Amino acid sequence: MTSDPVALTADLIRCPSVTPEEGGALVLLEKLLSEAGFTCTRVDRNGISNLFARWGAGANGRTFGFNGHTDVVPLGDRAAWTVDPFGAEIKDGFMYGRGATDMKSGVAAFAAAAIDFVTDTPPDGSVVMAITGDEEGVATDGTVALLDWMDANNERIDHCLVGEPTCPNNMGEMMKIGRRxxxxxxxxxxxxxxxxxxxxxxxxxxxxxxxxxxxxxxxxxxxxxxxxxxxxxxxxxxxxxxxxxxxxxxxxxxxxxxxxxxxxxxxxxxxxxxxxxxxxxxxxxxxxxxxxxxxxESFVTPPGELSALIAKAVKAETGITPEASTSGGTSDARFVKSHCPVVEFGLVGKTMHQVDERVEVVQIEQLKSIYTKILQDYFA
The missing domain is CATH 3.30.70.360 (Alpha-Beta Plaits)
Structure with a gap:
């Protein structure tokens, strides 16, 4: 099976999910994942939309999780945009739109990778996606609500990858093992x-x-x-x-x-x-x-099994061994770290939150390949 992460990124960008509006993005993902055999649960709280999706029963084997968000920041000066902010227009090898970099492309890449992986090579274990609509806002009813729901329902993740954009300039150069x-x-x-x-x-x-x-x-x-x-x-x-x-x-x-x-x-x-x-x-x-x-609070996942797994996959696809960094601002990894080891890896983030936000189309495809290899190696 071949799921197209570029087309999915475009579909997600066309959902006007400016925080705290759901905008249709999680509805789209729930339908797509349900059709691929994932058990989906909407974990909405205080008007914020969230989605928990699991493939596999979770009773045997390990569980690998992806975390990300579909909400985006406001447009800023709409007149300054040279394209439709929700049009997902592709020109000169870039896809334009609010959330193209932060982080609808990341969500599309891990969703496409997970769907193809469980369809083509069903693992002895489980794959989970915890996707929120409240990362760019106050973040009290997003990933926190998902983790609260998981605790209440005996759901677990053994290791988690957050798909935020982590590379400053070149694809593959950095992953985040912690945050200040x-x-x-x-x-x-x-x-x-x-x-x-x-x-x-x-x-x-x-x-x-x-x-x-x-x-x-x-x-x-x-x-x-x-x-x-x-x-x-x-x-x-x-x-x-x-x-x-x-x-x-x-x-x-x-x-x-x-x-x-x-x-x-x-x-x-x-x-x-x-x-x-x-x-x-x-x-x-x-x-x-x-x-x-x-x-x-500050946190770090010390270099070990998870960071080595990600670094190996990144190098296999890009030829670059990513630096293990704790730079930058905050992310929802600060919540996940209390549940399980967590590392962040994603695209080049130079245009996130900017006017004419955009992502290289080839990077979306690379990211899906990296996430696919991570899943293959994790369950090997």
Whole structure:
């Protein structure tokens, strides 16, 4: 059997599945996978659509899983697109459309590979696909909902591959064996409003905020670890919203974003942030409130069976041994890692989230071949 991943990518791009809309993408996949013998279950939660598909009973042998998403980011400036964002137009060897790279091509490649594999060479084991419609959004009811449902229904995956685009420039050059943690801290400094000509009658929160941001930005969190670069902290905004040049404001706000490695946990970093804020509050007399949002903890799947399996398949198809990296932002692998070992491998991601997002057609076919070899070697 030969399933066409290019045609499937095009069909998925034509589904306008901008987060949190399902757009028909999971309906299409459910029909396709059901016809190929997969048992499909919609795991929808709080208006978010998700799909769990299993081939094989799961009682004997191992279970290999794929994870991915069909939701896409908004178009941005529609007038800036030179093609229909949902048209899946092919020109000069590229397929254009929102989600072409991130990551409808990846989903199409692993779905096509899995369908052909279980049809042509049924394995002694199971193949699972956990596909969400909530990766580009807040991600609370997507892969998390699928994993919750799996726990409640005694479903398991032994090893998982997330099909996110992982290669910076050339097909095959990088896989992700982990990700940095990500968290954001929101600070509010509260003073007393007053006339700028009489600063002794007011309490200006801006110098306190500037002092706090300078302390945080100057601090070295670490120097990196075996698998991670050094953690980073970026001050992303300082906002006072004061239109008057003769008024000392009552409050000012700021935000910092931290990407951290496996030296840290979000709890420990939160403790440090709070301690720094308390020091500045004590020295300035300014009240400082803090709120923290954690997107995910750092994690790593140490090089071993799974990464070696993927590297072997990638090299066989591309001639390149992929670097095992932990660079980049977050992905749903941060949730899967609590269930089983997980590694990410996918296409070149240079145009993801951009206007005129596009993918080389030949790469979609290569990716299906890589995923097919991974399945063949895993169940050999």
């Amino acid at each position: 943690g990500s968290m954001t801290a929101y600070f509010t400094c509260k003073g007393v409003q007053g006339h700028s000509a009489y600063p002794h009658r007011a309490k200006n929160p801006i110098p306190a905020m500037a002092q706090l941001m300078a302390r945080l930005a100057a601090h070295e969190l670490d120097q990196g670890t075996d698998h991670f670069d050094a953690s980073t902290l970026a001050v992303t905004t300082i906002d006072t919203g004061n239109p008057a040049n003769n008024v000392i404001p009552a409050e000012t706000k700021s935000t910092v974003n931290i990407r951290f490695n496996d030296v840290h946990t979000s709890d420990k970093i939160t403790e440090w942030l709070r301690a720094e804020a308390d020091k500045v509050a004590a020295s300035t007399g300014i009240e400082i409130d803090m709120r923290v949002q954690v997107s995910g």
